[in-house]
Amino acid sequence: MKEITSSQNTYIKQLVQLKDKSRERKKTGTFLIEGVREVSLALKGGYEIGTVLFYPELFSIEDLNNLIPEQLDTIEISKEVYQKLAYRATTEGVLAVAQSKENQLTDLKFESKNSLVLVAEAPEKPGNIGAILRTADAANVDAVIIANPKTDLYNPNIIRSSVGCLFTNQIATGTTSEIIEFLKTRHINIYCAALQASVNYHTQDFTEPTAIVVGTEATGLSNEWLENATQNIIIPMQGEIDSMNVSVAAGILIFEAKRQRNFK
Numbered sequence: 001m002k003e004i005t006s007s008q009n010t011y012i013k014q015l016v017q018l019k020d021k022s023r024e025r026k027k028t029g030t031f032l033i034e035g036v037r038e039v040s041l042a043l044k045g046g047y048e049i050g051t052v053l054f055y056p057e058l059f060s061i062e063d064l065n066n067l068i069p070e071q072l073d074t075i076e077i078s079k080e081v082y083q084k085l086a087y088r089a090t091t092e093g094v095l096a097v098a099q100s101k102e103n104q105l106t107d108l109k110f111e112s113k114n115s116l117v118l119v120a121e122a123p124e125k126p127g128n129i130g131a132i133l134r135t136a137d138a139a140n141v142d143a144v145i146i147a148n149p150k151t152d153l154y155n156p157n158i159i160r161s162s163v164g165c166l167f168t169n170q171i172a173t174g175t176t177s178e179i180i181e182f183l184k185t186r187h188i189n190i191y192c193a194a195l196q197a198s199v200n201y202h203t204q205d206f207t208e209p210t211a212i213v214v215g216t217e218a219t220g221l222s223n224e225w226l227e228n229a230t231q232n233i234i235i236p237m238q239g240e241i242d243s244m245n246v247s248v249a250a251g252i253l254i255f256e257a258k259r260q261r262n263f264k
Contacts, residue, residue: 004078019085019087025100030050032085039068044168051074053075053077087156111142116141117211119211119212120146120215120246123150133168145179193233197226199231200236215246216246217243233253
């Protein structure tokens, strides 16, 4: 087994760049995963892992053998190296280098004819993206699609805030135009969360193939979505403001669709 004790090691410097720089992740097609649950979910989700690094005072050889297949490369690292690579202040002492996926629309596979899809247009904050992915996992939606992405999906903040749900969901990215065409070709109804020309969300029938589309709190959805919607929908607001956090809105709408489907 290899061992690296210096944070000045060339390979470790490369991994620091992988952690910190979206440009490096895109250039190499790899990213860094931190944490036992996250590594486990990535393996279960079919992500190809090349190397696993562990700090033995926090994560033992036995823990390692229980987590990963035998054929994976492993590197024992020192406390200094681990602290250089770890993103979280408290974690379990294990990291992995994985291959990113293409996340193409054409890669999405729907097992159900009655698909339920969550679309988010141009979300920027990694925390919101992570929360959306957690909601999607909880509802077991068929896919999450990010339109006009502003943030690298393999940003460590997204992995952390999604608690590994980046790896449990089918995810694709594309332009708004590409996604609308994709949904229409597959006869998936498009319900856009918007203030304009909207009806209360609970009045609509989400038991047919459905895409719930949410935009940013600041600007909402682009006109292209609104013009191509099966119906614009709204969550009635009873306070002083007219919008809520995008991940909260997504959760309300998706679980209304699940409620309808469970009772049909």
